[in-house]
Amino acid sequence: MVSTVRRSWTVPACLAAALLLGACSTSATTSSPGSSGAPLVIGASMSLSGDFADLAGPAKKGYDLWADTVNAKGGLLGRKVSLKIVDDASNPTQVVTNYQNLITADHVDLVFGPFSSLLTVPAATIASRFGYAFVEPSGGAPQVFALHLHNLFLAQPAPIVTSGDAYAAYILSLPADKRPHTAAYPTADDPFTTAIVTRIRQRLEAAGIRTVYSQTYAAETVDLSPITTRLVAEKPDLIISGTGGADAVAEVKGMVQAHWTPKFVYFTGGPNDPTFPSKVGAANAEGIFGTSDWLAEAKTAGNADFIKAYVAKYGGTAADIDPAAAEAFACGQLLELVAQRTGKIDNATIISALHKGSWPTVEGNLTWDADGATQGADIVVQWVGGKLLPVYPPAEAFAKPIAKPAWAG
Amino acid sequence: MHLLLQATIAGILVGGVYALLASGQAMIFGVTRTVNFAQAIFAILSAYLSYTLFVDIGLDPFLSVLVLVPAMFAFGGGIYILMLRRLSRSSAELALLVLYALGIGVQGVLDFAYQTNTRVIAPAYADSSWTIAGYQIPVVRFYAFVLAAAVLYALYVIRQHTKLGRALRATTQNPVAARLLGVDVERISAIAMGLGVAAAGAAGAVFGMVIPFNGNSQYDLLSKLLSIAVLGGMASMGGTIVAAVILGVVESVVAATISPDWSAFAFLVVLFAVLMFRPQGLFGRRLRGAL
Numbered sequence: 173m174v175s176t177v178r179r180s181w182t183v184p185a186c187l188a189a190a191l192l193l194g195a196c197s198t199s200a201t202t203s204s205p206g207s208s209g210a211p212l213v214i215g216a217s218m219s220l221s222g223d224f225a226d227l228a229g230p231a232k233k234g235y236d237l238w239a240d241t242v243n244a245k246g247g248l249l250g251r252k253v254s255l256k257i258v259d260d261a262s263n264p265t266q267v268v269t270n271y272q273n274l275i276t277a278d279h280v281d282l283v284f285g286p287f288s289s290l291l292t293v294p295a296a297t298i299a300s301r302f303g304y305a306f307v308e309p310s311g312g313a314p315q316v317f318a319l320h321l322h323n324l325f326l327a328q329p330a331p332i333v334t335s336g337d338a339y340a341a342y343i344l345s346l347p348a349d350k351r352p353h354t355a356a357y358p359t360a361d362d363p364f365t366t367a368i369v370t371r372i373r374q375r376l377e378a379a380g381i382r383t384v385y386s387q388t389y390a391a392e393t394v395d396l397s398p399i400t401t402r403l404v405a406e407k408p409d410l411i412i413s414g415t416g417g418a419d420a421v422a423e424v425k426g427m428v429q430a431h432w433t434p435k436f437v438y439f440t441g442g443p444n445d446p447t448f449p450s451k452v453g454a455a456n457a458e459g460i461f462g463t464s465d466w467l468a469e470a471k472t473a474g475n476a477d478f479i480k481a482y483v484a485k486y487g488g489t490a491a492d493i494d495p496a497a498a499e500a501f502a503c504g505q506l507l508e509l510v511a512q513r514t515g516k517i518d519n520a521t522i523i524s525a526l527h528k529g530s531w532p533t534v535e536g537n538l539t540w541d542a543d544g545a546t547q548g549a550d551i552v553v554q555w556v557g558g559k560l561l562p563v564y565p566p567a568e569a570f571a572k573p574i575a576k577p578a579w580a581g
Numbered sequence: 582m583h584l585l586l587q588a589t590i591a592g593i594l595v596g597g598v599y600a601l602l603a604s605g606q607a608m609i610f611g612v613t614r615t616v617n618f619a620q621a622i623f624a625i626l627s628a629y630l631s632y633t634l635f636v637d638i639g640l641d642p643f644l645s646v647l648v649l650v651p652a653m654f655a656f657g658g659g660i661y662i663l664m665l666r667r668l669s670r671s672s673a674e675l676a677l678l679v680l681y682a683l684g685i686g687v688q689g690v691l692d693f694a695y696q697t698n699t700r701v702i703a704p705a706y707a708d709s710s711w712t713i714a715g716y717q718i719p720v721v722r723f724y725a726f727v728l729a730a731a732v733l734y735a736l737y738v739i740r741q742h743t744k745l746g747r748a749l750r751a752t753t754q755n756p757v758a759a760r761l762l763g764v765d766v767e768r769i770s771a772i773a774m775g776l777g778v779a780a781a782g783a784a785g786a787v788f789g790m791v792i793p794f795n796g797n798s799q800y801d802l803l804s805k806l807l808s809i810a811v812l813g814g815m816a817s818m819g820g821t822i823v824a825a826v827i828l829g830v831v832e833s834v835v836a837a838t839i840s841p842d843w844s845a846f847a848f849l850v851v852l853f854a855v856l857m858f859r860p861q862g863l864f865g866r867r868l869r870g871a872l
Contacts, residue, residue, distance in 0.1 A: 222697045261697055398588065
């Protein structure tokens with residue numbers, strides 16, 4: 173009997189304590205992070221393993237480099253920046269868990285975005301639910317902006333869906349006798365790739381370039397030999413391939429094995445990776461197109477200092493820098509600018525500030541619409557003479573586009 | 582037609598690797614009456630070891646088979662002695678669960694050691710191919726097929742023409758009778774397990790050159806192995822080989838002509854169609870209480 177009475181008091185007491193703790197927790201989350209001298213903790217989930225690991229690695233380098241750079245200058249508003257980066261294994265479920273933990277358990281002051289549109293969609297939703305600003309480096313697919321989140325800001329000059337526009341414009345700028353007559357569109361089933369490929373395809377079909385093969389395959393597909401077998405059988409003049417990175421390498425290897433070279437090859441992802449030539453063979457990389465949001469040669473805000481710091485920290489040369497590192501670095505630059513312009517660095521201030529005016533970063537001068545989509549344009553790049561060079565539009569080009577040479581084998 | 586034949590060639594070549602992998606599974610099932618749910622992860626383990634030998638000391642993946650096959654034989658025999666000896670005949674279901682858990686455990690270790698990034702073993706000749714009558718024969722896939730055929734032939738010789746093979750077949754047909762006739766069934770079962778896992782080791786070493794892999798690849802591979810086993814007949818080595826080639830060809834042709842997303846389903850359609858008329862599989866015998 174006694175134990176029953178005790179239990180009847182114990183349960184409500186525990187619930188009350190839990191509610192009190194929950195209230196304290198909520199209070200901690202919504203407090204202004206700009207009001208103390210404690211380190212400013214910024215949380216991010218990154219794909220340190222899994223399908224996106226090769227591509228997300230450079231983004232993590234960009235975050236780390238920015239933290240080192242800003243701390244060398246005394247931090248943000250006198251507070252040292254501390255990054256808390258956790259692995260999501262490229263998994264959309266894990267990324268949700270990670271941001272929930274970062275916000276509700278670790279009580280980080282701010283968050284940065286993960287890598288890829290696939291992971292940005294669920295992550296941004298979590299950040300929005302808790303009122304966190306969500307400055308993110310790589311979630312540029314239409315599905316991201318379709319969320320209509322007021323707290324989201326892409327740190328690239330253009331949304332992903334338009335990143336292939338410049339390449340479509342290049343193809344359509346060619347004289348009729350040099351323009352491709354047929355095209356193939358294989359793409360991984362990923363918001364990032366399908367959006368670009370679909371948009372290019374619509375423009376090229378409207379211009380009379382006949383589609384001979386179109387295939388969307390599961391993003392986790394690792395054996396792409398059936399795709400390349402079909403490409404070789406159809407022999408299109410132009411291949412527009414929606415790739416993340418590893419599948420671009422696999423497609424090139426498949427075509428090399430088949431001893432068949434198309435006239436034009438464009439990959440949505442892969443060619444921008446500085447290690448791409450080492451993966452497919454330097455001679456095979458020659459003539460392959462991509463688009464880029466960042467160039468080492470660009471005269472954007474802080475670009476020279478970024479390159480200098482990157483080479484000092486990680487070695488190599490400017491040519492070894494992956495644009496994903498610049499995108500992540502730009503996320504940090506935006507926080508610095510908000511702190512400089514407003515004197516505050518809390519989530520509400522970041523959200524309201526970034527919705528007004530233009531913000532100069534290594535990715536260019538960024539402005540956003542209400543959904544966080546930027547308003548600029550990407551540049552067509554091509555491997556020419558062992559270097560990834562801007563080739564279109566002519567005003568931005570460092571070299572003229574070259575014809576695709578035969579695979580070297 | 583050219584596309585169809587090209588895809589068929591690709592399917593036959595990769596089907597050879599599946600056949601080697603699945604034949605090990607069939608041997609283990611035949612003798613121990615246990616479905617080895619860890620067969621796929623053993624192949625992935627071997628692929629990782631082959632990758633390490635290639636990256637760290639430059640050992641060609643085909644030569645790594647000479648190291649990995651004995652190592653995996655000992656590994657498989659050890660697993661039987663330590664984990665399955667008391668279970669496989671008294672409780673096949675429990676043995677199955679133990680092997681499934683072992684598969685998860687091995688994947689955890691591999692994920693920890695190698696991370697989950699997809700890897701591929703790429704020797705210098707990885708992109709080479711021959712053109713014969715207008716059809717491409719990738720060098721790596723052809724050599725992988727030849728290796729698989731050689732190992733399968735070696736297994737056939739062992740089974741059909743050696744004293745050990747007679748004991749293996751006797752234990753497969755009737756373990757109680759084999760024991761009464763003086764066969765050390767436990768020892769034979771450990772050897773069968775070792776041979777089956779060694780086959781996974783040989784297949785895994787070359788699998789890593791044919792298809793990019795990580796620890797998670799085991800589930801896709803396991804579903805293929807189980808489908809092959811059911812189609813060919815659970816304990817039938819010959820049926821397993823035929824079923825593996827059918828799987829390779831159907832998947833390759835459907836992926837190239839229709840869509841990669843429909844390839845697995847297309848094989849299941851073939852599987853269901855066969856099982857409607859032969860529930861024991863193409864070459865299987867009806868096994869009372871086998872599962």
